[in-house]
Amino acid sequence: RCGYTGEDGFEVLVSPEAGVPLIKEMLTDERVKPIGLGARDSLRLEAGLCLYGHDMDTTRDPVEADLAWVIQKKRRERADFPGAERILKALSDGPAEKRVGIKPLERAPAREGTVIEIGGEPVGVVTSGGFGPSVDGPVAMGYVRADLAELGTKIDLMVRGKARAAEVCELPFVKPNYKR
Template sequence: MSDTETEIEEQAPEKLPLDAWHRAQGGRMVPFAGYEMPIQYEGIKAEHDWTRSSVSLFDVSHMGQLSMSGDNAAQELEKLLPNGIANLGEGKMRYSLLLNDEGGIIDDLIVTNAGPHLALVVNGACKWDDIAHLREHLPDEITLTHYDDFALLALQGPKAADVLESIIPGVGDLTFMTAGLFKFKDQHVWVSRAGYTGEDGFEISIHEGQVEDLANALVADERVKPAGLGARDSLRLEAALPLYGHDLSLETDPVSASLTFAIAKARRETGGYLGHAATISRLDGGSTHTRIGLALEGRQPAREGAFVYSGDEQVGHVTSGGFSPTLGHPIAMAYVQNPYCELGTDLEIEVRGKRLPAKTVPFPFVPHKYHRKGA
């Protein structure tokens, strides 16, 4: 075998536990985050619209599922994240950010107080770097476990609670950003009421040996259809949820990324986490660009990398963009110089040598429909 053939073999994407299942369901597979993943089944728009009206099943098993345990695990994790973890109640979830010394975003993640340990879900493309970062900075007394034999399914849509309650009783009592341990056919599964679509929904962590049984049980319900990466991306764009590697990177920070809610107010003064000095400097006016929303006229979308203009001056660039099936026109997220971020500002985006009119609009583009406590 030649060196080139060896390199290609080494770089071949991994297969999901449900790989054969996706193909049998008609999924078109593409490389993504080191895995072969379904981008669509019957079509991106059809899957997008079905998620908005009924329930879609997404396979997100490429994500990294980790746990941290040991004395003072929460306090040690707080040294790496800008928000509070030690005050997180059992079964509660929190969005957070891994930062470097300069306040750059290594990854965004979800932390859950799972009782005996902290559960972390990190992005698939970043998980090995995240694990290395955590191992480097956590003391030896903290045990970090990677559950690489567990799959993760996301059930998303307005009918998700009714569907999942019929299969896993008790999950309907969860509210947005809460989680718990349940049973599916006498097997323990970890269920959280969260997701990446802006719709109500759940993520179910289950051993790879039982995931096909769960997937089959879910799609046996006529309200549920499988959906791929394409619809997941258009839904998260409408929800204005940033995607690491596109809207977030080491070159972005919590302030410019419009994620200051992930910086605990108490810790803005006390600090104590990696990247604190740089983050506070930007909070005090040291950030020059901000992630904002743009609505475009017509039907031609602006994609990642397109330049944003005010008159003849280039004032920013698009990081995510596409046509919004729900709104019926293109939308985009972009980093734009602060003087041009005020809502209602008229700008232009250059697409294929042509300037498209755009206007700054608030996040999210489509209202979130999370099932919050007390709602």
């Protein structure tokens, strides 16, 4: 029951030969709407959900990624998990960088790898970005220096060699709407 979109939906996995007949049968119900991976990714981004290999990987810790909530209190106390020393230090001292929401102030979307600058100096990078259909505009996530992660911080996104105005904003862009 987790399509990883922030919405209450389903992903169905079947053998290749069962796929087309199943889709035809499901689409006879007017409540069923298909969605492709591109659409799922834009909804995932709007919901502020990380994608491994983009918004998080082995070079990022859960504190930087704003995912420290997944580490149980007992595990933190026992410090018995991989990377505990680094992660507990980041929890106590604060991370050097933080994952933030980014709202481009123009219509041009900032894609993964877009450099984030302030005053012509690089201060971070976009890890996921594109058009948000639910917000009818471009949205992005990325990492900036921790001192620049405050909501409303004005930044520039280097899109196709041109600085485009943006600001650090709250995540998620769209509140999740799934059943727990």
